Amino acid sequence: MTKHxxxxxxxxxxxxxxxxxxxxxxxxxGLETTRALVRAGGHVVLAVRDEAKGCEAAERVGGSTEVRRLDLADLDSVRAFAGRLREEHTRVDVLVNNAGVFAPPRTLSAQGYELQLAANHLGHFALTGLLLDLLAEGRDPRVVTVSSLNHRQGRLDFEDLHGERRYSPMGHYNRSKLANAVFGWQLHRRLAAAGSPVRSLLAHPGYAATNIQTSAPTGLLKFLFGRLLIPLAQGAERGALPQLYAATAEEARSGQFIGPGGIGELRGAPGAVEFAPRALDEEAGRRLWTESERLTGVRYGLPAAAV
Known part of the structure; x- marks a missing residue:
């Protein structure tokens, strides 16, 4: 682990x-990431499901911002967002795939996919693909996909990807976070093979106190993550540092996974951390990529990297 x-x-x-x-x-x-980027002089597009809340956040942040609706669990919304962005901007320099859904009862997305896989992975997969040419026009362009420590507990069951036979709120959250890690690594490999200037990095916040835990819909998970374990958590401002480092630090390299450098990667200054071995599995990576293109209808046109 390299600590900063x-x-x-x-x-x-x-x-x-x-x-x-x-x-x-x-x-x-996401709010802390936006605040820090705006303070550093960046123009931030707040991609949010609730525009009213997004406008309130933009007012608190100040600076150069715009608010656009994006429901990552609805691929029609993803396409509409990308289409409008393309009309208004000739390039994108940084895409931070930060939004996430945490451990709901089994729910289906607008397209009939398991909600956590749809919102946490498939929506971001589609969004990145639809914006890739704008990113290629950017200055030091980067895609930062936010995963989790929980990716190490994730399993990709391609025979039951959407939990039709067996569903666990935390198990499928872990699956979606593993999918994030697999996607970010595969994107790095494919961009490098294509000679693209776009960097793909992963980040995780360690254990950060945010509303994703406190809004967990099930009582046990809400008590565990929203109350019992909160004293162990760092604040959102600190939790956002790994993704900010990945998005902006000159020394950050494509393919790196950035997380807190403290004990157990729960908290601390950002540094390069290890992927779970299954996140780097090439066969699983190719299979998830192919399935994600099929489910989203978004094809990247990037070559698969040689093993």
Whole structure:
């Protein structure tokens, strides 16, 4: 693990002239990421499911922002968001795939997919693909996909990807976070093979106190993550540092996974951390990529990296 003990939001390079898209930007890690990028001079597109809450967040942040509706669990909304962004911007410099759904009862997305896989992975997969040419026009362009420590407990069951036979709220959350990690790594490999200037990085916040835990719909999970374990958590401002480092630090490299450098990666200054071995499995990566293109209808046109 490489630690960056002195790195904080005050170390973010000048972001003036850069266009940044942050999903889930109205609260938690997304809001803190937006705030830090705006303070550094960036223009941030707050991609949010609730526009009213997004406008409230933009008012609190100040600076150069715009608010656009994006429901990642609805691929029609993803396409509409990407289409409007393309009309209004000629490039995107940073895409932070931050938004997430946490451990609901089994629910289906607008297209009939399991909600956590749809919102946490498939929506971001589609969004990234639809914006990839705009990113390629950016200055030091980066895609940062936010995963979780829980990706290490995830399993990709391609025979029951949507939990039709067996569903566990936490099990499928872990699956979606593993899918994030697999996607970010595969995107790095494919972009490198294509000679693209776009970097793909992963980040996780450790254990951060945000409303994603306290809004858990099931009583036991809400008590566990929203009350019992809160004293162990760091605040959202600190939790956002890994994704900010991945999005802005000059020394951040494509393919890196950035997380807190403290014990158990629960808290601390951002640093490079290890992937779970299954996140780097090439066969699983190719299979998830193919299935994600099929389910979303978004095809990247990037070559599969050689093993």
């Amino acid at each position: 003990q002195s790195w904080g939001a005050d170390r973010i390079p000048d972001q003036r002239g850069r266009v940044c898209v942050v999903t889930g930007a109205n609260s938690g890690l």
